[in-house]
Amino acid sequence: MNNAIRAGTVGDQMWGKKSTFVLAAAGSAVGLGNIWRFPYALAENGGSAFLLIYLLCIFGICVPIMMAETLIGRIGRGSPVLAFHNLADRRGKGRPWVGIGFLGVAGSFIIGAFYTVVCGWVLAYTLRSLLPDFPTTEGEVSAFFETVTSYSLGGWDVLEILMHSLFLLLCLGIVYQGVVKGLERYLRPMVPLLVLLLLVGVAYAINIGNTEQALAFMFSPDFSKITGETVLAAVGHAFFSLSLGMGVFITYGAYTPSNLSLGKMVLLVSAIDTTVAVLAGLMVFPLVFAIEGVSASAGPGLVFLTIPFVFTQMPLGDIARFLFFLLLLIAGVTSMVSLIEPAVSALEHYRGMTRHRATAVVIGGLWVFGAACAQWSGLFDAFDYLTTKILLPVGGMLIALFVGWGFSNDLYADQEGVPTGSVRTVWIWTLRVVAPATVAVILVAGLWPSA
Numbered sequence: 001m002n003n004a005i006r007a008g009t010v011g012d013q014m015w016g017k018k019s020t021f022v023l024a025a026a027g028s029a030v031g032l033g034n035i036w037r038f039p040y041a042l043a044e045n046g047g048s049a050f051l052l053i054y055l056l057c058i059f060g061i062c063v064p065i066m067m068a069e070t071l072i073g074r075i076g077r078g079s080p081v082l083a084f085h086n087l088a089d090r091r092g093k094g095r096p097w098v099g100i101g102f103l104g105v106a107g108s109f110i111i112g113a114f115y116t117v118v119c120g121w122v123l124a125y126t127l128r129s130l131l132p133d134f135p136t137t138e139g140e141v142s143a144f145f146e147t148v149t150s151y152s153l154g155g156w157d158v159l160e161i162l163m164h165s166l167f168l169l170l171c172l173g174i175v176y177q178g179v180v181k182g183l184e185r186y187l188r189p190m191v192p193l194l195v196l197l198l199l200v201g202v203a204y205a206i207n208i209g210n211t212e213q214a215l216a217f218m219f220s221p222d223f224s225k226i227t228g229e230t231v232l233a234a235v236g237h238a239f240f241s242l243s244l245g246m247g248v249f250i251t252y253g254a255y256t257p258s259n260l261s262l263g264k265m266v267l268l269v270s271a272i273d274t275t276v277a278v279l280a281g282l283m284v285f286p287l288v289f290a291i292e293g294v295s296a297s298a299g300p301g302l303v304f305l306t307i308p309f310v311f312t313q314m315p316l317g318d319i320a321r322f323l324f325f326l327l328l329l330i331a332g333v334t335s336m337v338s339l340i341e342p343a344v345s346a347l348e349h350y351r352g353m354t355r356h357r358a359t360a361v362v363i364g365g366l367w368v369f370g371a372a373c374a375q376w377s378g379l380f381d382a383f384d385y386l387t388t389k390i391l392l393p394v395g396g397m398l399i400a401l402f403v404g405w406g407f408s409n410d411l412y413a414d415q416e417g418v419p420t421g422s423v424r425t426v427w428i429w430t431l432r433v434v435a436p437a438t439v440a441v442i443l444v445a446g447l448w449p450s451a
């Protein structure tokens, strides 16, 4: 491929406004993981003691890697694959590293395949909340969930596949319009709207729910619960929650001008994601504890069974339920778009496809794999395992090593906000040794839990 084509293609694709990187990246990071995984992980693993460990992971390991990942995009100027390709060209060596780019694109595609299925459930609940007579008892709510996930015709889970298809169509509408007319135009208003809905949700929950018990459940420090496993859980969740190690930051970084401060942007995105996760707990748990006999659970049960039922018992519950699922839907769309974009930009930059064609190919592929995940839950679980336990950490580790050992100071010359002096030394050694070693331990412990 000739350099002029590559430079031209990427040059046309830059965010038009300064704050778009932060908004788009925060939109990617803030997703379903913040709402159903983090609050419960916090409560189960020692409350504020876990929060401390989580913050150490975020700012000690993830922020340095996020800076490295964004820099690969900003200096390599391209999709994950092309960025590595360009950087390898510049150094005159390192071709095998292009493989990390392919790994990232593959990883985001695989996460996308099961993420769209869950977002399809969210869409079903959002639409159902617009209709009258939402199920009122716990049994009816769980029957509704059963219908959404298992209603079948001729052996096919048609409702689940339909919802996942509609959700993908929504994302298609954004991605196919391009970086500025599509992603930037829609993500910019969506992310503040998401934060606004969350704040309204927290105010509602604190006002009518059992805040005291929620605060005790979430934050009571219990250092005895901090074990090796808790630390591993914290790092693992931090990667997933920040959308790290998948090429999302390479892709969004490539659309970001070099004169915006890298350090500030990355810190802001991490702070937004963590704050949203804590706020999500302050929205969910006061409501859960407001009802006698309802127990807090993790995962799909919390969002699709417990919460919808709790709303039936609350003042303005019908409106609150709709707004809650709308919030989840927006969080899902802004994350899903970031899972689609790396593959689309890779096909555009690397294979020379038009945006429309690339979007059609990626969304078509996601539709097939998403439908397969909807149909066969074993595949859903396998994709989840493969990405969160293996591809994300491996991607993060390789990115840290690539930038830590492979980049020299001259590469940062025109990059604003790259650490200098002793902070740079700490950052570089975190990338070279601390982060890869920590991630390697997580991988081993995660794959062989009893080891």
Ligand code: PHE
Binding pocket: 028, 029, 030, 031, 032, 033, 034, 108, 111, 240, 241, 242, 243, 244, 246, 248, 335, 336, 338, 339
């Ligand atoms: N960060 C998103 C969430 O918390 C999930 C995600 C992971 C999105 C990896 C993009 C890439 O739900």
